[in-house]
Amino acid sequence: MRVSGQEGGAAGVWQWLVAVQRLRAVPAAYFHPTLDLAQAARGLGCDSGLVEELVRAGFPADETPEGLRFDYYDVMNLGLAAGLGRxxxxxxxxxxxxxxxxxxxxxxxxxxxxxxxxxxxxxxxxxxxxxxxxxxxxxxxxxxxxxxxxxxxxxxxxxxxxxxxxxxxxxxxxxxxxxxxxxxxxxxxxxxxxxxxxxxxxxxxxxxxxxxxxxxxxxxxxxxxxxxxxxxxxxxxxxxxxxxxxxxxxxxxxxxxxxxxxxxxxxxxxxxxxxxxxxxxxxxxxxxxxxxxxxxxxxxxxxxxxxxxxxxxxxxxxxxxxxxxxxxxxxxxxxxxxx
Ligand SMILES: [Zn+2]
Incomplete structure (x- = not known):
């Protein structure tokens, strides 16, 4: 796993991955992916590479011809669940x-x-x-x-x-x-x-x-x-x-x-x-x-x-x-x- 220096080391990455597993995501009927990768990264307070890592680990995203799209509320709730304070x-x-x-x-x-x-x-x-x-x-x-x-x-x-x-x-x-x-x-x-x-x-x-x-x-x-x-x-x-x-x-x-x-x-x-x-x-x-x-x-x-x-x-x-x-x-x- 790539560990970016900006994430505060491996411990931070594991916390993100645990949060993805624990996350109760917005149900499909309410899922409305409007954020692009950069916006999701900003909302989470991490870099885009890590967000892509989290998608591979199961964080909900839509793959569109323009790139990944995320639900605003999933991004907010993942940030809360990670508890990294960023x-x-x-x-x-x-x-x-x-x-x-x-x-x-x-x-x-x-x-x-x-x-x-x-x-x-x-x-x-x-x-x-x-x-x-x-x-x-x-x-x-x-x-x-x-x-x-x-x-x-x-x-x-x-x-x-x-x-x-x-x-x-x-x-x-x-x-x-x-x-x-x-x-x-x-x-x-x-x-x-x-x-x-x-x-x-x-x-x-x-x-x-x-x-x-x-x-x-x-x-x-x-x-x-x-x-x-x-x-x-x-x-x-x-x-x-x-x-x-x-x-x-x-x-x-x-x-x-x-x-x-x-x-x-x-x-x-x-x-x-x-x-x-x-x-x-x-x-x-x-x-x-x-x-x-x-x-x-x-x-x-x-x-x-x-x-x-x-x-x-x-x-x-x-x-x-x-x-x-x-x-x-x-x-x-x-x-x-x-x-
Ligand atoms: Zn009005």
Whole structure:
């Protein structure tokens, strides 16, 4: 086997090969190979020669007259499975894991954020949509300001106040709904995956293939909670950071209060927190019922779009949310407390 110096030696190659064997690939009905060899290599953070090696080892690719073509989601999921820390998908996961640094007090404190929201359409000739305003009040925060951008009609600037909250389940039933999902991820019964839209919209099929993202996880927990006779809903929003990460979770009503169940976030932290087993465990416990102050909610359920858009050009809204440098800390946050 050719071992490229860029791959960090033979150990790296073996990790890639094991990941290919373990990978739960996008099912054939959803397979949509659009990436060429160079793009796949970029997504994985390795060189093209290694990607060809992985194809020979069974990584799904289409052979076309123009060369190999790969499914974007297979590339992302292989990067996650390899765990070498160099793929694009792992950089996103690392962003989620940074939410696990600090203490429960840090995660519960009141915070102020200035964010740019965007609702451009993927169809080049479409005017896109106006970003739907977030609803931080759903998690105990407040929308302080919301303005359309003057520069871009598909952008809005929002100032939000978020507030975390420490809670934990009091009943074994609710605890088990969270833990069942988390154990499913840590044991590999479910592969945390980036999913094509067609599969995300069919959570039953995704779960049947053993692949789930936060939206499918929320859908599964809702189903289990309903089977257990509990009141439950799903929500979606963003994990706030320099670049916001779209995220979904379940909320279960227990003894008169709503608890956020977010085992997918716990899983990201457990997988990515370097060496910090105690810290990651504390964070995982926090995800079992608490509200993190990086969590920004939108109204509606996990499977509903942020912004309605009937696109004449056949596109869809690529909603986004990113943090803006701001003078928010200079704002008189105290004056907004207690609202
Ligand atoms: Zn459109």
């Amino acid at each position: 793929s694009l998908a792992e950089q996103y996961e690392q962003r989620c894991a940074t939410m696990a640094t600090g203490t429960p007090e840090d995660w519960s404190a009141q915070r102020s954020w200035r964010v740019r929201l965007g609702a451009p359409c993927t169809a080049p000739d479409c005017g896109g949509a106006i970003p739907a305003p977030p609803a931080p009040e759903l998690l105990g925060g407040r929308l302080v300001e919301y303005q359309r951008s003057e520069r871009n009609p598909n952008d809005a600037i929002a100032v939000v106040l978020t507030r975390g909250r420490q809670e934990q389940p009091r009943t074994d039933l609710v605890r088990r709904i969270h833990d069942e999902l988390l154990t499913g991820l840590t044991t590999g019964r479910y592969q945390y995956s980036w999913l094509p839209d067609t599969l995300r919209l069919d959570p039953e099929a995704a779960a049947a293939h053993g692949m789930l993202d936060s939206g499918v996880a929320a859908w599964l927990m809702r189903r289990w909670a309903l089977e257990a006779g509990l009141e439950v809903r799903t929500r979606k929003g963003y994990l706030l950071g320099l670049v916001g990460v779209e995220h979904a979770w379940a909320e279960v009503r227990e003894q008169g209060r709503w608890l956020v169940l977010d085992p997918v976030l716990a899983f990201h932290a457990l997988r990515r927190t370097p060496g910090g087993t105690d810290a990651a465990a504390a964070f995982a416990a926090f995800c079992q019922g608490s509200v993190h102050n990086h969590l920004l909610a939108w109204p509606g359920a996990a499977n509903e779009p942020f912004t309605e858009h009937q696109c004449a050009a056949g596109g869809h809204i690529a909603y986004r949310c990113g943090r803006l440098p701001s003078a928010t800390l200079a704002r008189p946050v105290a004056s907004m407390a207690g609202v």
